Amino acid sequence: MSKNKRVTLLFNANKGYDRKIIQGVAKYIRGGVDWQLFIEEDLVTRLDRLSNWHGDGIIADLDDPQVVEFVQKKGITTVGVGGSYRDEQEYPTNMPYIATNNDLIAKTAVEYYLNLGYKNLAFYGMPKNNHNRWAFEREQSFMHWAKVLSNGKANTYYFRGNAIHSRSWALAQQKLAVWLGSLPNPTAILCATDMRARQVLEACHLAELKVPNDIAVMGVDDDEIIRDITGNTLSTIIQGTENMGYLAAATLDKAMKGETINPLINMVDPKGIVESASTDYLAVTDEVVNKAVAYIKQHACEGIQAIHVLNHLGLSRANVENRFKQHLSSSIHQEITNVQLGQVRKLLQTTEKTLAQISQETGYKTAQYMMMVFKKRYKMTPSEYRKQVTVDAFS
Template sequence: MTRPQTAQASHRIALLFNANKVYDRGVITGIGNYLLSTRVAWDLFLEEDFRCRLNGIERFEGDGIIADFDDPGVAEALGDSQLPVVAVGSSYSDPACYPARLPYIATDNAKLISLAYTHLIGAGLQRFALYSLPESAENRWAQERELAFKALLAADGLQADIHRGLPTSAPVWSQASAQLTSWLESLPKPVGVIAVTDARARHLLQACLISGIPVPEQVAIIGIDNDPLTRSLTRIPLSSVIQGTEEMGRTAAHLLHQMLGGARFHGRRILVPPVGINVLESTRHQPVSSPYVMRARHYIRQYGCQGIKTEQVADYVGVSRSSLEDHFRRELGCTVHQEILNHKLEVAKQLLARHDLSSAEVAIRCGFTSLQYMYAVFRRELDCTPREYQERLPVAPCAQPG
């Protein structure tokens, strides 16, 4: 009779991350996926609210630690730890910035920026800028992305235009918004702007919407993180670079697993490239010469799913309906109504790709007057029903990269 295999001894592991950030959540998800795919038995310590608190960490009676070393406080607290530690954080152009004796899993900043830059070039843009963060020890990763941006533009013979702005806080929010708007208005257009995070990309989009700068015709915006929360707070969906955070978490867990078995990775560094880009409306740049068409499409992207009519678009632009229709026919070869319908169709396709909404719910969200009308549009434009379109799409895994 075969004896059942006994479970491996459990190790007590501390995860020092701030999971209010999508980056940290992605790394933690990767660690969890590693545990689920192996027979590793870990007793994980995280704060109840998933925040990183260092008070008393030196007295942690555990077997190992995986921590976010982008936080200088974490790096300092764990510098002399006698436990096996795997560091996770930003990549650096200067090797001296890495912890000397610890294995280090890094997001590849140069490749993040390069992917965003190449995407904007592919969208037909020839001018570029970067929206970063104020210089500080906590924002070293943002300054690394600035260096990567400067290097790319210098290689192409271009000048790097970088705006760091102010820290995000309630007392200076109005001042920060005014400075950002002034900077955006000063940029030669059309321009592609890379934001070092999705949160900063949202600031850009808000400033454009308030000041009436068409996105993406005049300012195309791409962020980094692919944060679903940020997407839910913007009228125009934001394109974003998807970091390889889950791979970082899996790799960190794998290294610590080996270290608990006696392996040593003194000073080993592993750079993890981005997964790709979630391309949405904010970078779907289509050059047009008519300012009326630019303003009209800007309005349609914000309110196209709210039942707007051609007359409302013309009122916003400030021209007659017939004049606006003439501009649309010359520039895009379609009517204003068709452009509104195209926008609804694109949003419907994005919602159906999520696989968590019924066709009726999608029809309501996209502003179709009825489910039957949405079916008729899909039949005419895509030669299929919404359900058939959805069935052709792959079902995304439950845990998405951060």
């Protein structure tokens, strides 16, 4: 067990992303390591105050170039945390690094929007500079998956906007509103962060655009403060940030003991989507499909089958299946399964219910059948998935 190691965290807890990483670190420390943890009282990193700090280990946000330069000069055992990159040369050299999977975040959003029938997909990012390389990676992945998963049929758009501060806010929002007004309706937008998503919601109001009917909006971070500000209307992708913090702390613990860290780069996948009003819209003009999907959302976890949907609509199977294929590139059965598995994943993430209980609540006749369907879709069992999305996976 580590003895009296002096460790500091280089993060800024004014961001939900950083706060959750710190929470993951704290969970690891509570497991029994003996660290003296230094954090500024206001939880804001000030590198100038650390110039004379002599410790044993650092966990640092390496998306910030100034922090990268600082830890390289400091020469103290460091574990980096930050965004993932397609080019491995973008990662720090010879330093353990815990990365959020930008590529899978973007892919998750694209799959979600395509399943809702959207043909127009957009990304609202950040000004391109060394501080925002992670946002550019997310943007590029979003554009890539939009083309690949739609077989080149999706129309794609992006806007990076301005850095926001008190003096630029009004003008920046006006520019954003102009861009939003130029997009075809309906368009689905993934924003680089929840904060950027909140800006889109404000700009939609300014441009008199309806959310989600004209513009669907999704953020990234599951930031509880932004959720409160938006009245819990914002859909968001949950990054595995607590897992990242926990894994970073476990890695630092090993490194300070002199153990070899292999691999140096560890990727942490997003945990899923919190769906809310900002994306609660089916971008399909076919009323039969809309009616069918609404029925499926309401009753899928009651164990319905395609015949129940057809009886509700009063139409032939061939008619409805052709409409589903045309507008959703899917089938009635697939849509029922999508809703069921979405609920299964939610219960695995947020509850300790048994697989038998979850199968009952999601409309599967047996836990065994649910496990088979789940594994076929996600290439892992429900139990493996639960371990992957909880911090305890690293204990």
